Amino acid sequence: MEASSSGITNGKTKVFHPVAKDVNILFDELEAVSSPCKDDDSLLHPGNLTSTSDDASRLEAGGETVPERNKSNGLYFRDGKCRIDYILVYRKSSPQTEKREVFERNIRAEGLQMEKESSLINSDIIFVKLHAPWEVLGRYAEQMNVRMPFRRKIYYLPRRYKFMSRIDKQISRFRRWLPKKPMRLDKETLPDLEENDCYTAPFSQQRIHHFIIHNKETFFNNATRSRIVHHILQRIKYEEGKNKIGLNRLLTNGSYEAAFPLHEGSYRSKNSIRTHGAENHRHLLYECWASWGVWYKYQPLDLVSKEVCQATDIIMCPVCDKYCPFMRLSDSCVYAKVTHLFDNGATVFFAVFMAVWATVFLEFWKRRRAVIAYDWDLIDWEEEEEEIRPQFEAKYSKKERMNPISGKPEPYQAFTDKCSRLIVSASGIFFMICVVIAAVFGIVIYRVVTVSTFAAFKWALIRNNSQVATTGTAVCINFCIIMLLNVLYEKVALLLTNLEQPRTESEWENSFTLKMFLFQFVNLNSSTFYIAFFLGRFTGHPGAYLRLINRWRLEECHPSGCLIDLCMQMGIIMVLKQTWNNFMELGYPLIQNWWTRRKVRQEHGPERKISFPQWEKDYNLQPMNAYGLFDEYLEMILQFGFTTIFVAAFPLAPLLALLNNIIEIRLDAYKFVTQWRRPLASRAKDIGIWYGILEGIGILSVITNAFVIAITSDFIPRLVYAYKYGPCAGQGEAGQKCMVGYVNASLSVFRISDFENRSEPESDGSEFSGTPLKYCRYRDYRDPPHSLVPYGYTLQFWHVLAARLAFIIVFEHLVFCIKHLISYLIPDLPKDLRDRMRREKYLIQEMMYEAELERLQKERKERKKNGKAHHNEWP
Template sequence: WNSPFPPSGQNLPSPDCVHSETAALPAVTEQLEMVSCLASLSITPLPNCSQETLCSSSSTSTDHISSPTLHVMHGRQEIMEESSASGLDSSIQDDGRKIYFMQRRHRFLSRMEKHINKFRGWLPRKPMKFDSETLPDLEQNESFTAPFSRSRIHHFIIHNKETFFNNATRSRIIHHILQRVKYEEGKNKMGLNRLLNNNSYEAAFPLHEGSYHSKNSIRTHGAENHRHLLYECWAWWGVWYKYQPLELIRRYFGEKIGLYFAWLGWYTGMLFPAALVGLCVFLYGVFTLDDCQVSKEICQSTEIIMCPICDQYCPYLRLSDSCIYAKVTHFFDNGATVFFAVFMAVWATVFLEFWKRRRAVLAYDWDLIDWEEEEDEIRPQFEAKYSNKERTNPISGKPEPYQAFTEKYSRLLVSASGIFFMILVVIAAVFGIVIYRVITVSTFAAFGWALIRNNSQVATTGTAVCINFCVIMLLNVLYEKVALLLTNLEQPRTESEWENSFTFKMFLFQFVNLNSSTFYIAFFLGRFTGRPGAYLRLINRWKLEECHPSGCLIDLCLQMGIIMVLKQTWNNVMELGYPLIQNWWTRRRLKREHSHIAKSSFPQWERDYNLQPMNAYGLFDEYFEMILQFGFTTIFVAAFPLAPLLALLNNIIEIRLDAYKFVTQWRRPLPSQAKDIGIWYGILEGIGILSVITNAFVIAVTSDFIPRLVYAYKYGPCAGQGRAGEGCMMGYVNASLSVFRVSDFETRSQPRTNGSEMFEEAVKYCRLYRDYREPPDSAEPYSYTLQFWHVLAARLAFIIVFEHMVFAIKTLIAYLIPDLPKDLRDRMRREKYLIQETMYEAELERLQKEKNEKKRKKDKTHHKEWP
């Protein structure tokens, strides 16, 4: 491992330390420039900026009380004056259009005093000296951090006041100022966001630290800036096998983005054991195929004739025609399936519990343990809507807009109705896919091409999954717009309430959209079809689709495999392809329009402005993609053990793809703080609980695990002997297929051929697809046998036992694994104790100095009074 950074979890040296280690990295200038590109109809765009982007129509914001252009100009002038009064330096580039630069490079500490005192940044205190006999294990150079205060500046390690605050902190301070600067008289006429919303400004963003690439090698000449260093050590595809430099990511992008990549790296690392065990389960099925009695019987049953799978057009088939499907099913549904389902349930719990510990370590190392998010500001839309309804805030004592109880819940009721309607749309889409499957299986069965005709069910499933994927992607676009509309309709009071409401709706919509067809195949396909002669029909017309003689698990595997591969591939292509194409087109247009200007002569703000802005929803799409993948990896993993392996391979690419996107294709986002992943952790816990239930039903209902056990212990050759090996499964296939008399077919179900062209004589009896019914000559023909009720009871018992056992194991593991590692708890307690001791000693020292000073003054006064 030859990266200049330590593995994740260790502290990264400061830029000065990095310089001393690499011996070639030049000092990185601390700077932040908030760039705002003007958009106004009265000003001609700068030639090297996008005219389409910068020229926008007049805003209809409620802030406009007169002529939009005059008001916008007035707002810009006021905010620049107020920003200067707040201590920010501003410069203007005027070349046909005004570009404002907000910066604070010189005397940052002194000029920002009143704002820094309000900003609770955790910064390093001076090293503390302690008695080595009392604390022999304390490192000599250890120091702790504390909230910065100008009045206690002498307690902090300040080598250079101009570089005391890192880039992320300086960005947050300047953004804090710009968000609170008034641009017009009025209690709500303040903040940069309002001017962005009413098109006074086109954009505002921190600048990247120069170019991310260099002609010189980083090993010989060092990195030119932090962005270049991030690219070479993190975003470049050639370093995919290295640890992520989390500390540098945090310094450059802020704690919130650093925490996302820490979680993504942790999730990817935890997928290694899950992928390995899942691969072993799959290989176990491959290596034990020759010993599988059920597969042998299906492949050797050339004399067993199966009933047609559809009305009229489908022919009779030999059971041996399903040989390949029986073998593939054994790869996934074998003796190790139950173990793997339990393992994945435990894995999900271990993953979440150890992530809490990992998050705690990061929060401590990044000084976020005691960090609390500032009180959310009221959304401008909420203020505009309810500006005429106010009440006094019981905490601040200030008047604020108020939403009446009846109006609030009436809006929530309308929103809930919209959510319910969209879920019905998903169900309707699934219903359409079911109709397609029913119609298409008959069409393929009558197809002229023998390959399609003999594999009509697989062809139907494959095409249905592809169509379902297209429907999923189209509905996702619709759901985003509907979720945004419903969330705005609710009029949430604060930004956090808006984000939580939007996140919940988007997750609910897309989770149902993505998994509804999978739930249908897993738990409904082939379960309610009836029997020949008394089929249950869709709209009293179409016969519902049945499963293969080897079961429906092969359909579920095919559904999950295609959806996972297609969706992950599509997401990766869109995530990287869209910004690449957009940026390429912008560079091509600029090169064509300004061929006489060298690329290097463009200012940094121009190069960054031509990059793509970060998604309007922040990290929502990044988290959401991984959460859905986590659901696929856990919810139906008993049916598809290769899901963790596919997820692992995707995430190895995803980490570097996201890194490349953040470093090279996106504008630099505003660094922000967060001490956890927020609402997503609760969603992960909910998916973990749901996965236990679904896997219990997949094993009990979808797979053949329970029917085989019942046969082995009760009806097979080993009945009453207390064992259930492969030798005990002889005769299982014949016992699980009921007999049907062809003359009992309904008229509309009667096959057009009697089977004489395939067999020596006309077919008189055929076998049902995995059903336990009495033969046609019995006293109660086609009624359920006793074996059916035994299997049903065993399935219900297994679901109850499996769920209780796994939930007990999960609860026990969660109880045994503490949220904080022991060494971290000890470090936190020791830090608290030492800080208290230091403060106590500092106070004693201060009192002693005051006492000595008073004594000195008293002695001096007494000396002057001496005759």
């Protein structure tokens, strides 16, 4: 969103002055509006913007009025005429003086105008203000295919719109009890906002008479101006005779400390926005986006337990060697009740619902994306319009070939060079994934070692809950490892992506995004996959336990099942990560900015009030992430995975995600508007590779939830017992009475004298009945010790295994069929939008033809008029 002296825009191209009757303004008339800016690089003022410079005095003496506000708000040069499009910051003490001088000299050679100011806080800091005049903007806008308005849109209202408007009026009568205009932007707070949409087309200087240009200084909005200047700065050399170009490298080597476009003034105002309107776009965003008072509006842009609790006579075998005691099954009553909340018949339907919801969400997002792309004039923007990355151009400038689309020569990367770089990059990705697996292996070792340690603890609370304590501490340690590895992953992903040398910015972003997502996803979910599908599955049985490195006995599930461990893993990781992300996104910038303001007050004294210019205020804010909105996208994608992949094990994940998003929308708004420097505007047709990742997560969620229900939960064993082995077996009935005896049927018997020496517990179990125990129970389907094949698998085990495999196949095919059906039934483009686009294409062709015909008629009339005048002058 951008602000100008004439009004405020809101995402789309807006026109604030009355539209001229003749929109085809001639080029010679436009050239008459000359820029008053002067290139003043030699004058270095101390930053006092309240005084009028000599340039401004000369302008005022020449009859041109300089708005006093422009001289004092820090958004213009000292003459009050040239708007600041970009700010560079450096220190005079920096040793990179030569590179900076060459860079600034080339900046002026490109036509950009420059002015310098020293900081009011630190005289060593110099602000370089850059302004792009009309000639530069026009030249580069044409190169960058910047779309600009050339004719007002003509809307037609379909009949269904009229019908729906009548329905909306009837519905609105029943909404009086709701907040005013729920989930809508309250435009009554914006009395100065007039919305006039325009058709747009790539800017061309040869056809400049087709575009609506009321004022050359405001024709390109602020976002476009800063984007063009940034584009220029990324392609300027800073060493003569070498292919060393770009502002990013100068920021890396310390030649410049910062580079950013300016915010449009203060985000606060003494006057109410309802009565006086918004002071600027920043003020508008603060009131209508970052305010908690608008949280409800859109952004200016979703029996078994009973048996366990009563089983006081069932004694369970120890869950670890020596130190773990025998325990009654009824001691796990609380965990069984908690598990039953998630592990019941409704879990299957909830998993199916979430899988279908993920598909519906993505399909409607595609429709919403199409509407947004249309509103923001990006529907016809293609990747072919992108410029080649300066780094790619500098690397392969000696090798060129013809572009098959544009027919122009461009730098070319050989196939063998590209393949070799991709192989090295893939090897780096594989190595980092191995690092994650090694970290998970370390967590597994920690779990199997500490469960015995907690079982021998002095505190009864921890000793009696050794497994829960092991799981809780392991999750916390896992979270710390995740956060540490994330720092390493970002550096490795950046290194590998730059090694690949992508051709365009979108290719670079897609490659970097894919690597970071793979790293983060594996890092965040590897332990979860271990708990869901491997914990307690390969432990063996009492008397024949499988061991790690022939020493440590593998960890078993809790007597109430493995689902409680998975639920704890999901809940702790999700809550801790969301809390940490919110703190780093808002709390950290708040602390940093508070510390900066505190140092300023200490240096200048609290009694002295200084009015700082806008560039000084923005410099003291926190810089935006170097990768733009990447962290925001990544956080949402990982959250989407939490709410879909293991939702059958942790149904609270969607609720936590909803609460987090309601809070984070306002936190992000507050951060962008008040705590961060203004981000650089960029164009994108959609969310890029992120959408493919979302679809992949949706497919993976169906598979994982099928396995969680079939393998991790007790849904299938209970179903098999009810229809095959329970009191209602063969009757086709199901219910609470059919589950009587299930717990006892799911436990096997072990003879204590068959324990290995290193597994034999220190206690003999006499505390339960007064005499040493002879038998204990464990979770499995195995024959008793006095059978023909002691501890062999029972027939019930194979029935449960077959039912689990059958359920996975049926569940996956059913859900995938539903997903494909929904994808087919919901079109990617709304029908009314498709009709409007077709209508507009037709109107654009007509208008282009009429405009060209009108121009030819004017030229013919002028030639006739000139011919008659010449004839009359002939003697």
